Amino acid sequence: MNILYLHGLHSKLSPQKRKILEIYGKVYAPDIAYEAKHIQPVEILKQFPDTEFNVVIGSSMGALNAYIISENIGRCALLFNPPLSKYKPVTFATTILKAVATKHIVLGGKDEVVNPAETLKFLGEHLATDELNIKTFPDLTHRIPLDLFEEQLKLFFSSLCY
Template structure:
């Protein structure tokens, strides 16, 4: 299984989180410079032209890009604190006739960077075949390793019946 992981702004995939993901497949985690543009799905996919991704995972700004990529390549996505409402002017659309693929979203209820209420408002208007939202009131923007590990396990168990 090929996993595309997209880090957030001024962040990278930690060795601990990489190890968790490697239990499920081969991890592709490109370094992304968000300074010139926050939205880079085309540029990200160009780096891996010959790679077939089975799932897309992202955190924060990477989660926004993962959402867009998931919609366009028709693959399930696990998204941590995606700023979807902030970038709602972007048209999110699936280009696959089989419909939208599952989205699992984790929101920190105490997130002071990406307002979870805004993300929930956006998701209230989003039409998805399978949308799972987990709101943890105690968690902020950063995802501790134990929560990351738990969410990744739940995500893969739900898509790998």
């Protein structure tokens, strides 16, 4: 299984989280400079021209890009605190047969970086096009603790029969 993991703004995939992800497959985690351009799914995928990803996972700004990539390549996504109110449609050529791709979304009720209410509003406007599994944690802030990351990965992959 090939996993595309996209980190957030001013962040990187920690060694501990990488180790947990590697339980489920080969992890591709590019370093992305979001400062100049927040939305860059095409640029991200160009780094892996011969790789077919089975799932896309992202946190914060990486989750926004993971959402767009999931929409375009028809693969399931696990998204931690995605700032979907910043979403702009991006389409690109793909050789993958597209289908409705389930989105598993984790939101923190106390996130002061990404407003969970704005994300829920965006998702409400897309209920007819997306299959969504939304989990809110009232006391969660923007950072995803290791134990929650591990728990949500386990739930995500078990829903995919892995």
